[in-house]
Amino acid sequence: MSDWFTHTLVGWITGKTTKQDVALVVIGSLIPDLVKINLAFTWLGLSDPQFFEPLHTPIGAFLVAGIIAIFFPDIRKAFVPLGIGVSTHFILDFFLVHVRGGIKLLYPFSWEGWQVYLYRSDDYLITVIALLAALVIYAIYWYHAKRKKSLITKQ
Amino acid sequence: MKHTRLILGIILILLLFALMLYYSLDHNNHDPDPKYIIDHYKQFNTTKVTLTGDVKNVDRTNHTLLIQLSSSPGDILLVNTTEPLNSTQPGDVVEVYGTLSSGTHMTAETVLISERWKDDLIYVRSLPAIPFALYLFFSTWRFNRSTRRFERRQKHV
Numbered sequence: 001m002s003d004w005f006t007h008t009l010v011g012w013i014t015g016k017t018t019k020q021d022v023a024l025v026v027i028g029s030l031i032p033d034l035v036k037i038n039l040a041f042t043w044l045g046l047s048d049p050q051f052f053e054p055l056h057t058p059i060g061a062f063l064v065a066g067i068i069a070i071f072f073p074d075i076r077k078a079f080v081p082l083g084i085g086v087s088t089h090f091i092l093d094f095f096l097v098h099v100r101g102g103i104k105l106l107y108p109f110s111w112e113g114w115q116v117y118l119y120r121s122d123d124y125l126i127t128v129i130a131l132l133a134a135l136v137i138y139a140i141y142w143y144h145a146k147r148k149k150s151l152i153t154k155q
Numbered sequence: 156m157k158h159t160r161l162i163l164g165i166i167l168i169l170l171l172f173a174l175m176l177y178y179s180l181d182h183n184n185h186d187p188d189p190k191y192i193i194d195h196y197k198q199f200n201t202t203k204v205t206l207t208g209d210v211k212n213v214d215r216t217n218h219t220l221l222i223q224l225s226s227s228p229g230d231i232l233l234v235n236t237t238e239p240l241n242s243t244q245p246g247d248v249v250e251v252y253g254t255l256s257s258g259t260h261m262t263a264e265t266v267l268i269s270e271r272w273k274d275d276l277i278y279v280r281s282l283p284a285i286p287f288a289l290y291l292f293f294s295t296w297r298f299n300r301s302t303r304r305f306e307r308r309q310k311h312v
Contacts, residue, residue, distance in 0.1 A: 003277045004284030012291070023295040026288050042226065049226075050188055051179040054171070063171040070164045071298075072305050099252035099265040100205045101186075108177055111185035122273035127280050 002092050002121060004030060009130040010092055011085045013137055020081040027068070028085020032061040032093070057107040061086045096121050190227040196258045203254055203264065206232065210247045210268070215240050220266075222249055236263040246271040 011029030015022035035056040038049035054060035065082035072078035093103060095118035102115025119126055183191045189206050192199055211231065212221035220234045220243070234251050243249075247270055253263035296305040 004281035005287070006280070008284040008287050021295070023291040026291050030284065030288060050182050051175050053182065054174040054178045057174075060171060060174055063167050063174070066167045067164060067171070070160050070167075071303070072296075075160075075163075097267065098205075099250045099267045100203070104186075108174060111182075113186075120267075120269070122269045122277060124273070124276060124280065 002096065003127060004033060006127045006130045007033070007089055007092060009127075009134045010088050013130070013134055014084060014088050015081065016137055016141060018084065020084055021078075022081075024078060024081035025085040025088070028065055028082035029089045031064050031068075031082070031086050032056045032089045034064065054107060057104050058086070058090060059107065061089070095119055188226060189224045189230070192255070193224070193227060193230045193232075193258050196255045199255050203252060205250065205252045206261070207248070207250045208232065210243060210245050210249050212245060213240055213243050220249060220251075222251070230258075232259060232261055234261045234263050234266070236266045238263070238266045242270075243268050244271070248274040 007029045008026050011026040012022055014020070014029075015025030018025075032055060035052050037055075038052045041049040041052070055064060062083060065079060065086055066075075069075045069079035069082055090103060090105075094114070095116050096102075097117040097120045098115060102113035104111060105114050106112070182188070187195075187199075187204070189208075192204050192206065206222070206224060207226070208222040208224040210220055211223050214220075218236055218240065220236065220240065222232045222234055224230045224232060225248075232251075234249075234253070236251075247268050249269075250267040251261060251263045252265040253261050255261050295308060297308055298304075299306050
């Protein structure tokens with residue numbers, strides 16, 4: 001897994017650049033890692049922590065996004081940014097190095113795991129790159145907002 | 156139409172529950188967990204499996220690693236590997252792919268070793284995400300108890 005901070009940063013960048021609800025994209029980017037609930041079950045010694053594994057599959061994560069979207073005034077308008085966030089999570093995790101296997105993209109129709117082995121989960125350089133990219137985008141948006149404000153004041 | 160959201164919610168929860176139940180009941184036939192693999196190692200004599208754990212001991216002379224499996228802490232595995240173990244230390248996190256010759260011995264084809272501090276750093280790096288996500292969310296949305304829905308804060312309308 002990539003760390004949560006990288007996921008939220010990539011979610012934030014995606015939300016900002018696609019002009020979506022940034023907060024919901026960021027929340028969506030963390031949905032697949034709700035699977036970590038299984039750590040609590042393992043720690044408590046309760047049976048079958050595997051029960052939660054489908055949360056880290058696209059269909060499972062989109063179902064959770066759908067459930068969350070119900071609590072918003074416009075379900076569709078909430079589901080779209082949540083879904084974009086979920087997608088950024090899987091795109092980022094898709095490039096993780098493992099000895100074998102990968103994300104079960106087509107579960108429950110197929111149990112096969114897919115992965116492109118590009119970077120290791122313990123590689124903190126990815127977080128640094130995501131942080132720098134987020135800072136650059138924040139600076140660009142801040143500069144444009146400031147410029148727009150000064151133009152309005154002049155008029 | 157009054158109960159549309161409720162019905163949709165129930166349908167989605169049931170679908171998710173069905174998805175999780177199916178995984179729970181059938182995963183050992185497709186993607187078995189380490190405990191199952193170790194307990195039924197004879198079934199996996201001809202197939203290669205992936206196991207993860209913590210390095211307990213490194214024998215550089217015989218090219219072996221003693222591993223404590225992470226999801227089955229009671230189980231110890233001796234792994235033969237051809238990969239270099241020069242920088243491997245006890246405590247490092249290891250992912251191995253290979254063939255089990257017994258419930259306690261594996262011949263590895265591929266080994267992926269993470270230094271312990273780098274693995275711990277993943278969790279440390281994850282910590283800022285929680286306040287970051289909560290701040291972003293609750294500065295944009297607030298929960299209205301009477302409607303039982305989130306609504307946009309005034310400055311974000």
